[in-house]
Amino acid sequence: MNELDSLVVAAQAEFSGARTPADLENAKALFLGKAGKITELMKGLAALPVDQKKTRGASINEAKQAIEVALVERRQALADAELAVQLKAEALDVSLPGRRVPTGGLHPVSLTLERIEGIFGSMGFEVAQGPEIETDWFNFTALNTPEDHPARSMHDTFYVKGGSSDAPLLLRTHTSPMQIRHAVQHVKRYRASLDADMGMPEIRVIAPGRTYRVDSDATHSPMFHQCEGLWIGEAVSFKDLKVVFTDFCRTFFESEDLVLRFRPSFFPFTEPSAEVDIQFQSGPLSGRWLEVAGSGQVHPNVVRNMGLDPEKYIGFAFGMGPDRLTMLRYGVNDLRLFFDGDLRFLSQFQ
Numbered sequence: 001m002n003e004l005d006s007l008v009v010a011a012q013a014e015f016s017g018a019r020t021p022a023d024l025e026n027a028k029a030l031f032l033g034k035a036g037k038i039t040e041l042m043k044g045l046a047a048l049p050v051d052q053k054k055t056r057g058a059s060i061n062e063a064k065q066a067i068e069v070a071l072v073e074r075r076q077a078l079a080d081a082e083l084a085v086q087l088k089a090e091a092l093d094v095s096l097p098g099r100r101v102p103t104g105g106l107h108p109v110s111l112t113l114e115r116i117e118g119i120f121g122s123m124g125f126e127v128a129q130g131p132e133i134e135t136d137w138f139n140f141t142a143l144n145t146p147e148d149h150p151a152r153s154m155h156d157t158f159y160v161k162g163g164s165s166d167a168p169l170l171l172r173t174h175t176s177p178m179q180i181r182h183a184v185q186h187v188k189r190y191r192a193s194l195d196a197d198m199g200m201p202e203i204r205v206i207a208p209g210r211t212y213r214v215d216s217d218a219t220h221s222p223m224f225h226q227c228e229g230l231w232i233g234e235a236v237s238f239k240d241l242k243v244v245f246t247d248f249c250r251t252f253f254e255s256e257d258l259v260l261r262f263r264p265s266f267f268p269f270t271e272p273s274a275e276v277d278i279q280f281q282s283g284p285l286s287g288r289w290l291e292v293a294g295s296g297q298v299h300p301n302v303v304r305n306m307g308l309d310p311e312k313y314i315g316f317a318f319g320m321g322p323d324r325l326t327m328l329r330y331g332v333n334d335l336r337l338f339f340d341g342d343l344r345f346l347s348q349f350q
């Protein structure tokens, strides 16, 4: 082995021995640096006669190139090793199942409200919303409820501060005040037409929302939901109530053979009044009569409080319980489950 070959072998050995990039750069300096062995040999060329210079120069260059190749290879090897260490340290176990971000969903009662709005919407009913803190005028008086009616007692109704003795404030006990609120707005909008004896478009509205009573057990909650319905026109009859409500119930429960019963009852704001019972012809509740709503023909005093002439305008109203409809639809037997906020229960409706 000539001197140049040994130099290449020595460089290769030195480079392989370098454990870090810094070691490698030091090793490089020994051979290729300013005072390195190759550089020294190049300088020695100057002293040679011209004819030897060429062959000697070519040989030194060859050795230099071999050393450079060894350097590049070692550099790459060190870089690869470093990357391998880093990859190992930062390794992700892609076989682990991902963490799912749970998606929310609508509350079962909200699902029912959406359904109710959809069905009545398809029958041409508007959807109205109103305040949960009401005056006793809208909640009781305008609805023909006498001063001494038991529903007005502190025992049944949550009164709130801020009202006056002649205008007490309360948490609405039903959605019926929306009959008056909505009708008054409607009448106001068509005042000019009414004054000119040209009539007005019919009032056809539902008003879903939260209601409150001093009541709490498996089937009553101090906060619950109601949905009011009102249809007023010049020739709206009890028959229309039966058609509309029957259609609603059959669509809501997806049961064409569902039977309805209008059972005579009493409400101050309707005359005549009826409780609406439904009966399934199949399924777990088959054959039982289940009460789902109060209803009736709107009392003339109430029509008057809407700003309309009861001799000319007539119609029906109903009030139903979306909570109860939800219980019946899904077979839930305790109302409180809806409001406990337990995800084990609520997530079953997603």
Ligand code: DAH
Residues within 6 Å of the ligand: 173, 174, 175, 176, 228, 229, 267, 269, 270, 273, 293, 294, 295, 296, 297, 316, 317, 318, 319, 320
């Ligand atoms: N507001 C009544 C209640 O809470 C339900 C009701 C009955 C509403 C008859 C009506 C109706 O609109 O016509 O018990």
